Amino acid sequence: AQKVTQAQTEISVVEKEDVTLDCVYETRDTTYYLFWYKQPPSGELVFLIRRNSFDEQNEISGRYSWNFQKSTSSFNFTITASQVVDSAVYFCALMKTGANNLFFGTGTRLTVIP
Amino acid sequence: DTEVTQTPKHLVMGMTNKKSLKCEQHMGHRAMYWYKQKAKKPPELMFVYSYEKLSINESVPSRFSPECPNSSLLNLHLHALQPEDSALYLCASSQPGLSFTSYNEQFFGPGTRLTVL
DSSP: OOEEEOOOSEEEEETTOOEEEOOEEEOSOSSEEEEEEEEOTTOOOEEEEEEETTOOOOEEETTEEEEEEGGGTEEEEEESSOOGGGOEEEEEEEEETTOOOOEEOOOEEEEEEO | OOOEEEEOSEEEEOTTOEEEEEEEEOSOOSEEEEEEEOTTSOOEEEEEEETTEEEEEOSOOTTEEEEEEETTEEEEEEESOOGGGOEEEEEEEEOOOOSTTSOOOOEEOOOEEEEEO
16 A cells, blocks of 8 residues: 655745655555655646655755655655745655556645745 | 646536546657546546556546547546536646656646536
């Protein structure tokens, strides 16, 4: 069974603060993918990152960084120097290898206050 | 072109109406998806088409009928819907997850916001 937990339902930060969104997952599969998606108020889900289960290297893309730790089954997402445009709902998701269905967490609503 | 388009953006229909949602992608993806998203909830998978064949149907009521006319198009036909079917309907596409090295990220369209009266 697959399960993704995003314990933070809502987070508010002041612009330029750093913020970390937590994601914990459960799976019995030895190989799988993890994803983060952003959903702004317009509704479209925007793909941010995909991670293979065997690749535990942290990744940085501009102000975004991701910390994947297999030992704790976590895939956390940090936004550095947050901006108002970062305000959105962020979903963490899991997919087993060779499958097509994404298991989404419940999402974290991030509000960045100017 | 990394875009998935959906029409219409908004749809209001009565419970006796028949309508269709349309989705199109030109990324050469061979898997296409329909998701339903209620307010403040994550998307829920409804259907998956892989190589134009229905591969997953997540126990969706028959009042929702998917159709994949070709590899670029995906339709969702709606008939005799209930008010609780009001939601954001999202279409997505990806390469099918055939192997560990294939790319699985799904690219989503902007969605159709459906209201059933």
